[in-house]
Amino acid sequence: MPFLIDCPNCGRRSPYEFKFGGECKRAPDPGADVKAWCDYLYLYENMSGVQDEWWYHTMGCRSWLKIRRNTVTHEIIEE
Template sequence: MRIVCPFCGERELGEFTCLGDAKPLRPAAGASEDEVFDYVYLRDNIAGEASEHWYHGGGCRAWLKITRNTLTHEISSVEPAAGVGARQVAK
């Protein structure tokens, strides 16, 4: 598999680590145990297009959000994480 890192260009799979489902968002401080439980444990087992967190640890150390078809391994989009590099994100 090859992934086109938005910063480095096309690289082979071995440079990346997959963390898994990127859909669940970490609940804000003060969220209930149930909400956090869902965030930590509830995952869809998607046969088709899935959104995933990948880390380009063997390259530029950017966290990426990748849309990948779990059936074909086809990657349709690669987006940098919100806080990649020096990107400013409102507090």
């Protein structure tokens, strides 16, 4: 399958129109320690498989989209 992102505003578009916004994860509390913050900022799951991630439609409607993608096959899993 080709890797196309189904944008709710613009339809199925090439990923080249988007900016990858990283894995979906929650920031630690503001007061958390250095380790928690460094883990959050610099350590990625780098998942080989299905993950939730953010994409920003730079060359389209300029919305943030959350998608679930298989990083190996680029298959997008509809929820």
